[in-house]
Structures are given as structure tokens and as C-alpha cells.
Amino acid sequence: MKKMNIKEIILNKEAGKRAFLLGNEAIVRGALEGNISFFAAYPGTPSSEILDTFSAIAKDAGVYVEVSSNEKIAYEAALGASWSGLRSMTSMKHVGLNVAADAFMSTAMNGVKGGFVIVVADDPSMWSSQNEQDTRLFAKLANLPVVEPSSPDEARLFAKELFELSEKFDTAVVLRSTTRLSHMRGEVVFGPLPERTQAGKRASGDFSKNPEKFVNLPLNARILRLESLKRIEKIREEFNHKFNYIEGDKSSKVGVIASGLAYAYVKEALSWLDINDVKILKLGTPFPVPFGLLNEFFNGLERAIIVEELEPVVEEQVKTWAFDKNIKAEIRGKDLVPRYYELSTDRVVTSLAKFFGIKSPVDIERAEFIEKNIEAKIPRRPLVFCPACPHRNVFYVIKKVTGYNGIYPSDIGCYTLGYYPPMKLVDTSTHMGSSIGLAHGISKALEGSASKKPIIATIGDSTFFHAGLPALANAIYNRSNFILFVLDNRTTAMTGHQPHPGTGYSISNNGKEIKIEDIAKAMGADYVEVVDPYDMKATEQALRKALSVNGVSFIVARRECALLYASRVRRSGQKFKRYVIDEEKCTGCKTCILTFGCPAISWNSDKKKAFIQEDLCYGCGSCVSVCPFNAIHEGE
Numbered sequence: 001m002k003k004m005n006i007k008e009i010i011l012n013k014e015a016g017k018r019a020f021l022l023g024n025e026a027i028v029r030g031a032l033e034g035n036i037s038f039f040a041a042y043p044g045t046p047s048s049e050i051l052d053t054f055s056a057i058a059k060d061a062g063v064y065v066e067v068s069s070n071e072k073i074a075y076e077a078a079l080g081a082s083w084s085g086l087r088s089m090t091s092m093k094h095v096g097l098n099v100a101a102d103a104f105m106s107t108a109m110n111g112v113k114g115g116f117v118i119v120v121a122d123d124p125s126m127w128s129s130q131n132e133q134d135t136r137l138f139a140k141l142a143n144l145p146v147v148e149p150s151s152p153d154e155a156r157l158f159a160k161e162l163f164e165l166s167e168k169f170d171t172a173v174v175l176r177s178t179t180r181l182s183h184m185r186g187e188v189v190f191g192p193l194p195e196r197t198q199a200g201k202r203a204s205g206d207f208s209k210n211p212e213k214f215v216n217l218p219l220n221a222r223i224l225r226l227e228s229l230k231r232i233e234k235i236r237e238e239f240n241h242k243f244n245y246i247e248g249d250k251s252s253k254v255g256v257i258a259s260g261l262a263y264a265y266v267k268e269a270l271s272w273l274d275i276n277d278v279k280i281l282k283l284g285t286p287f288p289v290p291f292g293l294l295n296e297f298f299n300g301l302e303r304a305i306i307v308e309e310l311e312p313v314v315e316e317q318v319k320t321w322a323f324d325k326n327i328k329a330e331i332r333g334k335d336l337v338p339r340y341y342e343l344s345t346d347r348v349v350t351s352l353a354k355f356f357g358i359k360s361p362v363d364i365e366r367a368e369f370i371e372k373n374i375e376a377k378i379p380r381r382p383l384v385f386c387p388a389c390p391h392r393n394v395f396y397v398i399k400k401v402t403g404y405n406g407i408y409p410s411d412i413g414c415y416t417l418g419y420y421p422p423m424k425l426v427d428t429s430t431h432m433g434s435s436i437g438l439a440h441g442i443s444k445a446l447e448g449s450a451s452k453k454p455i456i457a458t459i460g461d462s463t464f465f466h467a468g469l470p471a472l473a474n475a476i477y478n479r480s481n482f483i484l485f486v487l488d489n490r491t492t493a494m495t496g497h498q499p500h501p502g503t504g505y506s507i508s509n510n511g512k513e514i515k516i517e518d519i520a521k522a523m524g525a526d527y528v529e530v531v532d533p534y535d536m537k538a539t540e541q542a543l544r545k546a547l548s549v550n551g552v553s554f555i556v557a558r559r560e561c562a563l564l565y566a567s568r569v570r571r572s573g574q575k576f577k578r579y580v581i582d583e584e585k586c587t588g589c590k591t592c593i594l595t596f597g598c599p600a601i602s603w604n605s606d607k608k609k610a611f612i613q614e615d616l617c618y619g620c621g622s623c624v625s626v627c628p629f630n631a632i633h634e635g636e
Helices: 006-010 023-033 048-061 071-083 094-107 135-142 152-168 179-183 195-199 218-238 262-273 291-298 313-324 345-356 364-377 390-402 414-419 434-445 461-477 516-523 536-547 562-572 591-596
Strands: 018-022 038-041 064-067 088-093 116-122 173-178 185-189 245-248 254-259 279-283 303-307 330-332 456-460 482-488 527-531 552-558 579-581 601-604 609-612 632-634
Touching (some): 018 152, 023 116, 023 152, 023 173, 023 179, 023 185, 038 048, 038 071, 048 179, 071 116, 094 116, 094 135, 116 152, 116 179, 135 173, 135 313, 173 179, 245 291, 262 345, 279 291, 303 345, 313 330, 390 414, 414 456, 434 456, 434 461, 434 482, 456 461, 461 482, 461 516, 461 552, 482 536, 516 527, 516 552, 527 536, 536 552
Parallel strands (some): 038 064, 038 088, 088 116, 116 173, 456 482, 482 552, 527 552
Antiparallel strands (some): 018 185, 245 279, 601 609
């Protein structure tokens, strides 16, 4: 039986077809069913598969798909398409919304023309993120409605219906996902695809001038602000019979309100606890909470608990409403349900057991104790750069030249792994583009001080285009003094190898490559050099020259991501170059292991010698120049 690829699955024309999809893939299918025409995004885990899936089906589905330079630009592009009458969508992770916040907050009250859906994937427990924040708070602040599905099939349905809701109420709409929902698989039942989508025909927009709606001068903004407040109350009424419902024992005096994926945990937890006589309000719209359904839900209730992940967004709305309505029922929430990290069935079982005053079948503290002890017995697998990763070579050269006698701001990307041994050359890493801004601030702070430590910052190629350009301009303009390595591996590697302006590749048209070094030269950097990090001698020479320059030195370390290279070699049927360690020359100094840290080099404890694992080695040959005894050479 032929295995179908994701394009064939997502573009299946058969309504009622069932497929086993990721939550992110289901969002794409729902958007197609909703007649989307325009999609723009910057990749960020856990949202990246939305962009990847759109990229796979773009040409066949008649959807313009763009990998934008950052989330703000993606948001603006999709909004521009909406204002031109096309149904549009953008996606990002939660910290990406921070980047888009200026546009998000400023245009929230302008409204739309074609339906506009903003997908934001939060990351409770910070599995792949630098912080833990709740997009529902952002949406509430912007006064935009937010919905959150509880399953992949709901993700499809919500994505489809939100375009219609957006146009009906003239508003952008936020679809909130989480890591667990984005990356879980579940059965999805397909709805019909529009004829245009089936034909793969691109739609064309038409922009009609409407400055009173689209120009946020104070005289317009004041009117738009009032209209947005009225709009959200109309949407609240709509949500009384859309995306939300009451189930369970409707005569019960005890109730549970569950929002998004927490609903699935609640259902399973109640089953574990063998509790059936409870009324449940299943919320798909954490903002605005439908007050009409609350009236119905609290009728006859004596007690209720609100189960939601992270912040008490629903809880605060419900308690405010209950106070205004003089509701006497006891309402519990974050006093029993944790406010930090993602929820699980175990955590919800524990919370509900406390609420119902019964013994929990799950001893969370005991389970966590056992888990920690099990982890302690498992051999440590430290995070490391991939075999043949060019970033490793750059960090090795920096360490060789400066030791640890420097200040090393870094950024968000694969190269943040330079934080771990054996490199340990990441002193700061907080958000996209921060390496350059922090390096500049530290440089200015140390002016006139006795410190002679060099400041050597690192940033990736995609991150440079995302948020590094303004920071570099500012540093050069203000005559800063530091070295910046742009680690150009020709892709956005950390999120799944998406393109960026430096690659010259674009999803829906022929992109134009922008040379990173040309940007630095045009901005007036004091020293600009391009090196191949596999040539560690040339990389070292460039760094030593940069150290003698007073000003902003800019070194592009350009070498394709090792995973892309390895994949291409395997597809071609070729073999990697083979490198071996001469046991007679190897002294067992472990420089190749403890200083360079390539995972393809291992230690033979019996022979007290290092050796190269052929199945892990991609044949870059970098280790040859690392060995102080010339014990590594190309094999047969």
C-alpha cells in the first residue's frame, strides 16, 4: 500500500475522510476548508509545523505562503492581505507575539475585510522556550476574541469557522494552541474543500481606500476604540451558542468549568475518580467568556471549580461576573489548580480530588520523587552540537583564542548549545536579536573601565534577519566596540530548516538572496570578513584581526547545516569521508572529546584511546586540526 505524503493527506477532497493528524496539521486543513488565500509566518516551536505544512501544499492549494523575516512582518503582511479582501492567517509561538505586539495592539481595533486568524502556540512548561506566558492575556489586553481547541479535530473546526466569525464581527481572531495540542495526534474528520482550493487557483485581492478604518490617527482611533468594545460584547453573545456547551449531570449542584485542552484532562480525571454526577461547562472561548451560558451553568450550583492552564484568565472573568450577579456558589480555581507548567491528567486528578474532598489515586509528590530518582539513575546525555556542526568550530576557535577571558552574549538558535560543556561560551541569551543589543550595552558600560575583556557575540543567520538588523545599525551608529559572529548555516535550523532572506529561497515565488556581509558593509561596520568555519585556521586569523579593531567587527561564518549536508549525501547514495584515529599516535589526552566535543568521537576505556564512531561521523574533518598530536587522519 502506497504511503501518502502530507500534501496528499491535507488536500484530500473527500468530505468525511478521516485522518490521523498533528494539531498543527489539523489547523492547516481547517484553514483550507475555510477558504484561506494568504498565509505568512516566521517559524517557532511549537507552531512550526503549521508553516511547514502550508509550505508543502501552497502551490497545489492556491495559497500564497510566505516565510517572513519576523512575526511582526508576517502579521502585517497577512493583515494587508485581509484588508485587500483575502482570507488570511499568520502563525507564531507565544514569544513571537511579543515581536508582533506593536502591530497586534495597534491594529486590534481596525477590523478586517477578509477573515483574519492569528494562530499563537503557547509553550507551558517551556519545553522549547525562554519563558512561559499566556496568550489569552494578550488577547484580552488587545480586546480580541480568543478560542482554544481541545483536540486536533476541534482545531480543524475552529480554524475553519473563525474566518466566518472574523468577517461577521469585523475583527481579527486569535486561535490559541499549546505544545501539547500542536504536537499531539488525533483523528480528524475532514469537511469539504472550496472549489478554488481544489483547483489550486490563487485568489486576487482588491484594496479599497478606507482611511477612517485603516489610519489610526487619534480622531479615528477614538471612534474605533469604542466600536471594538461594542464588538467584543456582541461576540460574547455569539459565544453563548458557538464553541461552548454544557454537558454532564445538569441537575448536579457541583460543576467544573474547563478551558481548551484542560477539558480533556478533566474528562479523564473524572473517570479516574469515578465521579459522574457533575455538571461541566466546556469552554472553547476563554475570552470573552459567554455570560449567557454562565447563567445557565450556575443555575442550582452550590460549588464550582475552574480548571485552566497557566493564568486565571477564565477564573477572573467568571468571578467578576459572579460578584456582579450576586452568585452565592463557591468558586475555586488557582488555589487548587497549579498556575505554572502544563497540566496533565495526574495534576488535574490531584486538584479535583482536593475539590471533592476525596483521596486521590495519584500521589503527585510521590510520583515526582520516584521520577527524579529514576532520572538520577539514567546516564546523562548532555545537549551537544550535531556531528560536523559548523557552529562547534566557531566556538572552539573563540575558546582557543580567548580562553574564557571574554564576554560572550549569544542568541536564540542552535548555537545556544554553546552554553554547555565543553564550550561554555554563552553568557547571555534572552530573546531574538538580544546578543547584539546586549553586546552594545555591555560595551558602552565598560568604556573607561579597567576591563580589557573582549566582547564576542554570536547570532544565527535567520535570527540576524529576524531582529539583528536594527540592533546592528544602532551599535554601529553609536560607535560600539565588539565582535559579532553571524553563524550562517544557510537555513533556520532549530525550527526545521525553513528558508530566510539569506538563502534566496521562497515558498511561493522566486526569492532574492540577500548577502549578510553586504548589509554589514552598507551599515558601516569597521571590519567585515567571511570565513568557512571548517577552515579553522582562517577563522582564527579573522578573529585575531577583529580583536585588533576598535569598533564593530563583523564575521560571517558560512557553512551549510550539517544535517542538510548529511541528508543530501544520503539521498545521492554517496558515502561520507571517513576519518580515523591512529592508536599509536593517540596519547589519550582527550582534547578531541573534552575540548572539541564532537559526539562522533568516543572513548575506549580499555585501550585508553579515543576512536571515531563511523555511523555518527559526517566526514567534516574538523577534528584533524584539533588533535595536538596529529593522530586523526582521513581513512580509506
